[in-house]
Amino acid sequence: MFKVKISSVGRSREPWLKIALEEYEKRLSHQLEIEWRIAKDDADLLEKITTPLIALDAQGEQVSSEHLAKKLSSLLITQGSRLHFLIGGPNGIPKKILEQSAWIWSLSRLTFTHQMTRLILLEQLYRWVQIESGTAYHK
């Protein structure tokens, strides 16, 4: 069991998203424990940020899901069974925090809502566990 912290701005107002996130958390509950830190704005989000973290930012590196699995497994070892993901607010993540990040990751060249980003992140975490478990899910 390892810990994943996800820091983001703004509560979800979409009922379907709440159900979707709960569904993926449930599926992941045997492997990892998710801690959400939802800040009310950028200042609040960044105030208590401790590095190193994985910053989700448009300027980051794009990888395939297979590459992502290797990257996360490696980060998990170097970071002592804890991963901390930061999803920036509408103004992006400050340069200072990006510079101190363990890895800067870009999901896509497309822009997504922060809500959608949370869902994509959980689905990729689930995919990662499936890739490492050798199940057929990711095929």
Add this chain to the structure above:
Amino acid sequence: MFKVKISSVGRSREPWLKIALEEYEKRLSHQLEIEWRIAKDDADLLEKITTPLIALDAQGEQVSSEHLAKKLSSLLITQGSRLHFLIGGPNGIPKKILEQSAWIWSLSRLTFTHQMTRLILLEQLYRWVQIESGTAYHK
């Protein structure tokens, strides 16, 4: 009002996804009419496919949401106020269909479920309309 057809494989079994897709369809209902063609398998999906279409495939071009908006607006003109998106099954889209496509588009280097792809597609269609309308949504 213009028409968007989305062809894909396999019905969604996720209740949250049904709600999410309906939410975006509702938001888009003043600008476009969405017709879903959900096939039971790859053979069924490809049997009645008419080209030109927009093929969502890992081998396609990745674009930003702003670039996507320009691309879709342009395709909408050349294709007579109709757009047809094809989301391939687990085996991808056959080469013959890719070759006849008006555009091959890749959402991300990551692999998504077909369900998630439908949701991302609708959110990007909504984002496109917002970009063309000059609202603050996409900022």
